[in-house]
Amino acid sequence: MKVSIIFTHFLLLLLPLASSLSSPFSDGFLHLRSFSPPRDNSLPPQQQLQVTQPLPSDLLTPACYVSLLSHSFGQTIGEPPVDVEYSSPETCPSPSSWSNIVLEMNATCIGEQYDRIAGVWLDGVEILRTSTPEPTPDGIFWSVRKDVTRYSSLFARSNISISVMLENVFNDVYTGVFHVNLTLLVYTESAVKSPSIGDWFKKLGFGSGVSDGSDGNWLAWDQKPADLIVPVSDNGDLGFWFRIGNESVVGSRSVEIPKNARKIVLELYVSAHGDDEFWYSNPPDFYILTNNLTTKRGNGAFREVFVRIDGNLVASEIPFPVIFTGGINPLFWEPVVAIGAFDLPSYDFDLTPFLGLLLDGKNHSFQLGVGRAIDFWLVDANLHVWLDKGSEVVEAGAALHHPPRFGESWEWKLDGLDGEFEVEAERSSHSSGWVACSCGNVTTRVVRKIKFKNKIKFKGNGTYKSVKQHVKLKTEVTLKSSSSSDADDNDGVISKRTLKRKYPLTVIIDTQPGAAADTYLMRTNVSHALNEKSSFGRLSWTSYNRQRSGGWMAVKDHSVLSGAAHTHQSFSSRNQSTCYTRQVEAADAELLTDVSTSVCPSILHELLDKYLFLGW
Numbered sequence: 001m002k003v004s005i006i007f008t009h010f011l012l013l014l015l016p017l018a019s020s021l022s023s024p025f026s027d028g029f030l031h032l033r034s035f036s037p038p039r040d041n042s043l044p045p046q047q048q049l050q051v052t053q054p055l056p057s058d059l060l061t062p063a064c065y066v067s068l069l070s071h072s073f074g075q076t077i078g079e080p081p082v083d084v085e086y087s088s089p090e091t092c093p094s095p096s097s098w099s100n101i102v103l104e105m106n107a108t109c110i111g112e113q114y115d116r117i118a119g120v121w122l123d124g125v126e127i128l129r130t131s132t133p134e135p136t137p138d139g140i141f142w143s144v145r146k147d148v149t150r151y152s153s154l155f156a157r158s159n160i161s162i163s164v165m166l167e168n169v170f171n172d173v174y175t176g177v178f179h180v181n182l183t184l185l186v187y188t189e190s191a192v193k194s195p196s197i198g199d200w201f202k203k204l205g206f207g208s209g210v211s212d213g214s215d216g217n218w219l220a221w222d223q224k225p226a227d228l229i230v231p232v233s234d235n236g237d238l239g240f241w242f243r244i245g246n247e248s249v250v251g252s253r254s255v256e257i258p259k260n261a262r263k264i265v266l267e268l269y270v271s272a273h274g275d276d277e278f279w280y281s282n283p284p285d286f287y288i289l290t291n292n293l294t295t296k297r298g299n300g301a302f303r304e305v306f307v308r309i310d311g312n313l314v315a316s317e318i319p320f321p322v323i324f325t326g327g328i329n330p331l332f333w334e335p336v337v338a339i340g341a342f343d344l345p346s347y348d349f350d351l352t353p354f355l356g357l358l359l360d361g362k363n364h365s366f367q368l369g370v371g372r373a374i375d376f377w378l379v380d381a382n383l384h385v386w387l388d389k390g391s392e393v394v395e396a397g398a399a400l401h402h403p404p405r406f407g408e409s410w411e412w413k414l415d416g417l418d419g420e421f422e423v424e425a426e427r428s429s430h431s432s433g434w435v436a437c438s439c440g441n442v443t444t445r446v447v448r449k450i451k452f453k454n455k456i457k458f459k460g461n462g463t464y465k466s467v468k469q470h471v472k473l474k475t476e477v478t479l480k481s482s483s484s485s486d487a488d489d490n491d492g493v494i495s496k497r498t499l500k501r502k503y504p505l506t507v508i509i510d511t512q513p514g515a516a517a518d519t520y521l522m523r524t525n526v527s528h529a530l531n532e533k534s535s536f537g538r539l540s541w542t543s544y545n546r547q548r549s550g551g552w553m554a555v556k557d558h559s560v561l562s563g564a565a566h567t568h569q570s571f572s573s574r575n576q577s578t579c580y581t582r583q584v585e586a587a588d589a590e591l592l593t594d595v596s597t598s599v600c601p602s603i604l605h606e607l608l609d610k611y612l613f614l615g616w
């Protein structure tokens with residue numbers, strides 16, 4: 001009897017009860033609303049929110065709104081994405097006068113429903129990866145705003161399609177239909193009346209810079225949206241994302257890069273689902289085998305998304321683990337969702353050093369995959385390409401490419417259902433290549449370093465599980481001009497960009513038999529953060545985003561019968577001229593505190609800076 005109880009709750013933690021789930025898109029829990037007190041019907045639907053940096057344009061009035069799509073997603077599983085035609089809005093100011101464009105997704109849902117993953121593509125280029133909250137019988141509402149200025153060249157086009165994929169199951173049990181509206185907001189005025197970019201540029205000590213004839217300097221040159229965006233995505237019948245079910249599945253697309261490309265950046269979109277939704281908490285297979293468990297959630301806790309060109313590894317990423325609203329304990333994520341749940345982060349790789357290979361006028365195969373993956377991951381990418389408008393052909397050559405180096409170590413202890421599993425991995429890469437365009441001969445050097453550490457512990461005969469993970473990433477992109485007159489004080493260096501990211505994660509799950517048969521009592525804690533620091537010359541940007549949650553729930557199968565939960569979130573960001581902090585506290589689906597300020601606690605920031613980014 002006891003055996004079956006323990007095994008069953010392992011199933012709960014580790015195994016999606018595939019047969020009892022009507023959709024492969026949910027492995028978290030469903031929050032049954034029967035236990036929550038009914039809300040006052042005269043109140044508007046509860047707004048669900050994600051705490052993020054406000055957009056600089058939020059305070060401005062858009063020059064125009066364009067309704068892009070309005071659709072209700074009921075029974076949509078297995079169907080192709082919803083497609084509508086998009087044309088650059090004629091009623092809006094022309095694209096050349098856009099300062100910012102913002103995509104807004106407003107949505108409602110009423111009933112019982114799991115969280116679902118969704119993607120938005122413009123002409124096959126992914127512009128938003130989002131997940132939905134779980135609704136209530138009284139209805140919920142949420143609004144996601146994303147600055148999509150970097151996709152301006154696509155939004156300036158006409159007669160292309162905008163597609164939305166949101167696979168949902170609609171039946172007597174899962175009654176929630178997602179009503180989604182997408183709107184484009186166009187801004188023409190600049191958000192911040194800051195010193196001109198040229199002034200900043202001079203202060204950075206980069207000299208006068210190298211001009212491409214139109215912008216006047218490198219800073220502006222570097223920050224303009226790409227001229228062309230080429231998708232590395234699937235054909236679209238089941239969404240444009242590639243579905244990666246194991247390590248040997250590779251999503252690939254043959255692409256021809258224009259001969260006058262001078263810069264290329266690959267932007268990666270990724271999300272983990274199914275048996276890998278909680279990849280960071282998967283024990284090694286031998287733990288599962290030794291204990292005769294039936295869960296498929298194994299293969300250890302290390303995953304790495306990789307990018308290859310013609311079969312050669314050029315970049316890799318350990319993605320930030322986004323927790324969907326049904327994840328670990330759904331009561332944590334109401335009404336404040338987990339970091340990134342409404343706007344999953346995408347990851348940029350500067351591939352300019354590889355232009356020497358790509359500018360031969362031939363097609364090249366861009367390939368995406370996930371190392372150690374188990375079923376399944378949704379992955380695609382966009383190639384942002386900047387063209388040299390002053391010439392038809394750009395010359396480029398590789399100076400150096402060290403194939404990324406990888407090191408890994410494992411340690412474990414195993415004693416029946418108890419055990420400890422530790423994995424550490426490190427990846428470093430280094431590439432450099434030159435591009436000779438009408439702007440001069442510039443060498444781009446990209447150095448990347450990733451450190452990963454994960455420890456999973458089982459105690460109490462397997463009833464207590466803790467996961468501690470640390471990920472640290474550092475990317476440095478340096479541009480060097482070969483004509484020394486451009487910036488002789490700086491050894492030819494005309495621009496240097498650094499990005500550091502850290503994302504610690506701790507999950508604790510303690511499971512005990514519940515009061516009623518087939519029910520379980522789970523005490524859970526989650527603490528995670530996404531900390532970033534980027535610098536560009538002497539300009540810098542730092543942001544800290546941390547959530548801590550604790551609580552309990554009574555569970556039967558995948559349903560939460562009752563429980564209590566508390567989440568505290570602390571967000572703070574800063575650069576030379578602005579700062580923003582927001583503290584949010586929520587408990588039992590109510591927002592208790594939500595305070596934001598733009599007053600800089602600079603000493604605190606400096607301490608955090610030193611402490612959080614120590615060792616880089």
Ligand SMILES: *[C@@H]1O[C@H](CO)[C@@H](O)[C@H](O)[C@H]1NC(C)=O
Nearest residue numbers: 002003004006007416417461
């Ligand atoms: C631990 O769990 C296993 C499997 O459920 C069970 O057979 C065993 O008796 C338990 N051991 C203890 C000490 O409770």
Ligand SMILES: *[C@@H]1O[C@H](CO)[C@@H](O)[C@H](O)[C@H]1NC(C)=O
Nearest residue numbers: 065104105106142143181183
């Ligand atoms: C979307 O929701 C936000 C937040 O409530 C609201 O400010 C905005 O006007 C809505 N957008 C549209 C197009 O209704």
Ligand SMILES: *[C@@H]1O[C@H](CO)[C@@H](O)[C@H](O)[C@H]1NC(C)=O
Nearest residue numbers: 070106107108141179180181
């Ligand atoms: C979507 O737009 C329609 C038409 O403007 C409106 O009636 C509906 O309330 C909107 N829904 C949401 C979720 O914003």
Ligand SMILES: *[C@@H]1O[C@H](CO)[C@@H](O)[C@H](O)[C@H]1NC(C)=O
Nearest residue numbers: 085086087088157158159160
């Ligand atoms: C888009 O399609 C419409 C109708 O097919 C056509 O009239 C229009 O010229 C096209 N616009 C562009 C920019 O191709």
Ligand SMILES: *[C@@H]1O[C@H](CO)[C@@H](O)[C@H](O)[C@H]1NC(C)=O
Nearest residue numbers: 243244245246247248249250
């Ligand atoms: C990986 O997945 C593909 C596609 O589902 C399948 O054909 C292949 O056999 C799998 N490979 C392994 C090693 O499991």
Ligand SMILES: *[C@@H]1O[C@H](CO)[C@@H](O)[C@H](O)[C@H]1NC(C)=O
Nearest residue numbers: 230254255256257362363364
């Ligand atoms: C070459 O790439 C282009 C897109 O860049 C694509 O349309 C074309 O089909 C590719 N050709 C081959 C032979 O794959």
Ligand SMILES: *[C@@H]1O[C@H](CO)[C@@H](O)[C@H](O)[C@H]1NC(C)=O
Nearest residue numbers: 003289290291292293416417
């Ligand atoms: C697992 O199953 C095998 C074969 O049925 C059995 O010999 C072994 O004792 C089982 N191990 C555990 C830990 O239950």
Ligand SMILES: *[C@@H]1O[C@H](CO)[C@@H](O)[C@H](O)[C@H]1NC(C)=O
Nearest residue numbers: 395434435436441442443482
């Ligand atoms: C550009 O600079 C690199 C390194 O300084 C050099 O190897 C290359 O020959 C130069 N290319 C051209 C076309 O001048």
Ligand SMILES: *[C@@H]1O[C@H](CO)[C@@H](O)[C@H](O)[C@H]1NC(C)=O
Nearest residue numbers: 508524525549550551552566
């Ligand atoms: C877990 O959450 C509970 C309830 O909020 C809290 O009392 C406890 O201190 C937390 N434990 C840890 C290890 O954070």
Ligand SMILES: *[C@@H]1O[C@H](CO)[C@@H](O)[C@H](O)[C@H]1NC(C)=O
Nearest residue numbers: 056192194539575576577578
């Ligand atoms: C600081 O950040 C704000 C908000 O994102 C931005 O508008 C502004 O341009 C930044 N200032 C500098 C000097 O980078």
